[in-house]
Amino acid sequence: ALQELLEMTPDTATVRRDGTLQEVSARDVEEGEVVVVKPGGKIPVDGTVVDGESAVNQAPVTGESAPVHKADSDEVYAGTVNQEGALEIRTTGAGSDTTLERIIRRVEEAQEAQSPTESLIDRFAKYYTPAVIALAIGAYAVTQNAILSLTLLVIGCPGALVIGPPVSIVSAIGNAARSGVLMKGGEHLERAGKIDLVAFDKTGTLTKGETTVSGIEGFGVAAADVLSLAATAEKKS
Template sequence: MHDESVTPEKLIAAIKPTGLDAQLAERGQKFGSGASAQRRRAIAVGISGLLTALGLILQWTHAGPAALQIAVFVGAIVAGGWFIFPKALAAARRFSPDMNLLMTIAVAGAAIIGEWSEGAAVTFLFGLSELLEAFSVQRARRAIESLLQLSPETALLKRGDAFEEVPVETVKADDVFAVKSGSRVPLDGEVIAGVSAVNQAPITGESLPVDKKTGDQVFAGTINGEGSLEVRVTKAAGDTMLARIIKLVGEAQAQKAPSERFVDVFAKYYTPAVMVLALLVFFVPPLLFGGPWSVWAYRALVLLVIACPCALVISTPVSIVSGLTAMARRGVLIKGGAHLEAVGKLRALAVDKTGTITEGNPRVRRVVTFNGNNETDVTRIAAAIDTHSEHPLAKAVVAYAEEKRVAFRRSEDYQARTGRGAEAVLDGHHYFVGNHRFAHELAVCSEEIERALAEIEQEGQSVVVVGHKPHADCKGEV
């Protein structure tokens, strides 16, 4: 249920006592403040580590007075714990003990018994684990930010016979907007006018542009090709396919791995249990057995120090960050720790062919000739036309010609035929290059050619037809 009395200001005020901070985000705003805070944490943890190492060297070599060693360790504790201690204080106020509180008590105990090196080491290791966890959060923010950049902030809204550029948030369902050649589609909708090839790779992962005509669906964040489209809005800005993807990515990135969830649950019970045990060690022997208070106070503090589970706390984020980084170097992007751990339980794997098993870059496999033409001439003509285009299949043809060292010059009077191919003039002759449909429309396919094209298409390969375009007294041929 939505309560209108709960304002953003009230939410921010409610969050602050927990030791955290919040601010109101706006569309287009980048997460610079988060990155800045993370840099400050990284610098602080680095300083803490260096001071801890320096203090240990001074301690082991007995260089300098004891006061100097203590000062260095205190500096390490302050540098590594300035963003942890407020969380511990907030946890104590809420009577909800957690790892932050246990670590703070352990550091305080180490300081009381004079084990400053132990306190500095605990602070540095715990601060490092917090920093690694913050890195994973920042990774989620960057992923969402990159997705937000896919969608334009404005749309060319049709009003009467004119078009006006307006913010996408103001566009409603059933409104009509235009998409210029080479522009990104701002909202999900249905094409009502125009023909074009749309690059849907940012949304669907398809490596080749998809032909769009009247009645076809387009998605926000996709890239229009050479044609111009008029689109009727089917979903508002907050309900588009891209908006749902952003929401799913955010939820997936926020999910903790099972091992991380275990640490949280473990801390919920472990922290108060250790604190109770330390109190028992402090009170029971002196009260029941007459032990010296100073000795058992020391031992209770020692228990708090050695009970701080630094290895458990630091092992989980280190393992997850290392795994995600190692996979990223190999070109594999994993949404988060939960999905990384799920890989270990896989028994079968289903993958998309294009861009996964294959590279996602088309290549010319073979050239089939008809009507006495040779491979070199066919390649030369196709490359001369396709050198005008940025279409992935056209680039593949040009790359094949260059690989085979086939010399070609740029054709003239080039005209793109959206969803079909292109045509141009070369050496005074009219040629075309395009798909099976284009060849059909030009009526240049014989029964022999139809059989050959059907066999190639059954193999799952794309067909590019090259030939003379019918004109004047020329009936055309493939």
């Protein structure tokens, strides 16, 4: 999932150097250099727009469903998509210093951070596991029955209990990242599990940012004919 996030950023960038446009590795772009991004291209660096205006799809970084209008002095992020016009961007961050890279590092750190449940299980296993081993040895010492001792060891071993929480949390964080949701750690996952009410504001958070036909109405013409004419007009669009 993190690799998919990394692939959102293009490997190369078109930079204006010595009065000419040169294609270089995106990681070699220096702060202050001007990068040119054509319509339809992905933005390779963080920066501010110095020339041109366009609509930029920022969903991979900010989660905003609708494209955001960008013009002079507006901030743009690596990994976002320039949709309409050409943009010239003055670089403020490239390579590992982009917003997207920092997000990825946060997700990696989140996977390593222990949740309250993991910490509790670790403390429990620290004492419980040696106790089970000592009990199994004690049982063998008393009964001289190796099968009984091994059975007690296998049944009493807290393997599934200890392994369960971290595996489930890492899986959940990875699965969420694959769906575009970035979790800051297991603690927040556990807190999310207790939520029973969510409030959303009215800025289009729940939309996909894509218009769809909800109904067709003809004025003096049948609706089916309107649809047929529209399809004819857009056939080669």
